[in-house]
Amino acid sequence: MKLTFNNTLFKPDTTVIVGLSGGSDSVALLHYLARQQKKLGIKVIAAHLDHEWRKESQRDVLFCQKFCEYLEVSFKSQKASSLKFTPRNDGSKESTARQQRRFFLEKLADQFKAESIVLAHHKQDQLETFFIRLIRGATISGLGGMKEQNGRYVRPLLNTDKAEIQEYLDQNLLSYLQDPSNDSDAFLRNRIRKHLLPVLQECDKRGPEQIIRSTQTLQNTEQFLQELTTETYQQVFVKNSLDLRKFIVLDPFLQRRIVSLWLCKEAPQFTLTEKFIAEIIRFLHQPTGATHQLGPNWAITKKQKKALLKRI
DSSP states (O other): OOOOOOGGGOOTTEEEEEEOOSSHHHHHHHHHHHHTHHHHTEEEEEEEEEOOOSTTHHHHHHHHHHHHHHHTOEEEEEEGGGOSOOOOOOSOHHHHHHHHHHHHHHHHHHHTTOSEEEOOOOHHHHHHHHHHHHHTTOOHHHHTOOOSEETTEEOTTTTSOHHHHHHHHHHTTOOOOOOGGGGOTTSHHHHIIIIIHHHHHHHOTTHHHHHHHHHHHHHHHHHHHHHHHHHHHHHHEETTEEEHHHHTTSOHHHHHHHHHHHHHHHOTTSOOOHHHHHHHHHHHHSSSOEEEEETTTEEEEEETTEEEEEEO
């Protein structure tokens, strides 16, 4: 059996890093890619990060290592405690783990000059992500969910149903690890998977598929807005200075996107919250010249109907 798999995400004569947790999805992904290496013209390297959360985590490493030996695929692993990386602390254990994995995978990709980092997210993951972001008040960009390709990250199974992955595993007699944390209601994603999605399916069987289509529409909408924002940005900025006369007549929605793009270009270390952006826009709308400090190292200066972002 073949999986619904987007082969167009891979370039021939390249190396790819495949995230391998040992769970069902990543096992199916790695098995399929390993069997398709010659056809796709790629070299596969499997990567496993041991978060050291459980005493038996070393067993997971050994399982992944043996699976890669069976597939004749190169295997790289590392303990999270040995990473020379300090994650941003936002109080979420899941967020910390995600940051650590990204650092580990990107470091490997740089080391082996890999074209892509391949992840095993599938259709149900996309659904869960949509509801997580909806609950947390995400913007259009967030509600669009994950993309099949986002920079060097690729997700060839994103349009694949979980049931299809399970059938692939069964037909190929593939064993995989069961993460006990996947059953815990302590995590929002698990509560959505166990309680919300079954109810949605009962309400209307078309619901999950229609939501997936909506995320694709939202991605297209976001792409259009990005192009509009970039075009408008070029019109209201002259030599890195914001022309306030042109800026204040823009729609408030577009003003927020312009300020976000400005900060991302000039000072990308800022965390762009709605409150922070609104604070800057209020300052820009004030008629008098002034200076508004943004943290310890940056400030916006207004003078003669122009605004300039400067490092202090």
